[in-house]
Amino acid sequence: MFNVILTLIRGRAYDTEQAFIDRNAMPLLAQQIRDAAGAIQSARRAVAIAVAQNEQENSQHAAIVGRIADLETRAVAALQKGNDELARQAAEAIAELEAERDSSEKAQAQFATTIAKLKATVRSSEARLQGLQRGERLARATEQTQKLNAVCNDGSGLANLDEAEETLARLRAYQDRCEIATSALKEMDAANRPAIIIEKLANAGFGAPLGPSADDVLARLRERMNSAA
Known part of the structure; x- marks a missing residue:
């Protein structure tokens, strides 16, 4: 033994x-x-x-x-x-x-x-x-x-990979939402500005023009020329 x-x-x-x-x-x-x-x-x-x-x-x-x-x-x-x-x-x-x-x-x-x-x-x-x-x-x-x-x-290792991929997907989705929201806000700000709206209306022929046109300048020059004659 x-x-x-x-x-x-x-x-x-x-x-x-x-x-x-x-x-x-x-x-x-x-x-x-x-x-x-x-x-x-x-x-x-x-x-x-x-x-x-x-x-x-x-x-x-x-x-x-x-x-x-x-x-x-x-x-x-x-x-x-x-x-x-x-x-x-x-x-x-x-x-x-x-x-x-x-x-x-x-x-x-x-x-x-x-x-x-x-x-x-x-x-x-x-x-x-x-x-x-x-x-x-x-x-x-x-x-x-x-x-x-x-x-x-290892199950935990694969779980970490899955979680990381999900986090990346959420991050990309959040970034896309931020970009869309920023673009929408810019468009809304531009559309709501009074000066821009007035300029659009004047350019379309509604109301007095915001500045002298070429026709106005020519008319003024002809009038000056006739006065001088």
């Missing part, structure tokens, strides 16, 4: 742990991606350092080869002059330099292998990181869509 209880406790603890991970999967994924990106950046720096060290080794190797060639030339000249002692010293130096050259060549080979492996690892890791980043963006978009669907599927 005690073992059963322990097993049940472990089972519930596992379920709780998994539920916690599921609830926090998005921030967990984001942090894991950031950690992976940092590791890849460190690997890139390691590749750059290895390349720089290999270039230094290449330069040292070239210098050693040049010194060997120079010593060989000088040793041959010493032998030709019969100076075997100097020639032997040159040969000993050449032997030491050749050992350094061989060691440098082995180091270059190791660097080349290491650099190739690091570059391959970085390329593969970068491709996987890009895939994870695309997956994260898709997961976030899916999460937002699911939240929106949850809101739309």
Whole structure:
């Protein structure tokens, strides 16, 4: 019985742990991606350092080869002059330099292998990181869509949409009524103004004109002309 209880406790603890991970999967994924990106950046720096060290080794190797060639030339000249002692010293130096050259060549080979492996690892890791980043963006978009669907599927959310649409319809109807009322008031004010009514009657020929007409002006000018004659 005690073992059963322990097993049940472990089972519930596992379920709780998994539920916690599921609830926090998005921030967990984001942090894991950031950690992976940092590791890849460190690997890139390691590749750059290895390349720089290999270039230094290449330069040292070239210098050693040049010194060997120079010593060989000088040793041959010493032998030709019969100076075997100097020639032997040159040969000993050449032997030491050749050992350094061989060691440098082995180091270059190791660097080349290491650099190739690091570059391959970085390329593969970068491709996987890009895939994870695309997956994260898709997961976030899916999460937002699911939240929106949850809101739309919620009765209160739909009720809010309905109420908002009704409020908008009432607002538009009220604004239309205000515009119609304003236009009607303007027409009524214009129609009730005495000056406007008098002007309309005068223009229609009812009663005396409100101002001189062209005929009146011509008659006055003819009268002035006849008086002057």
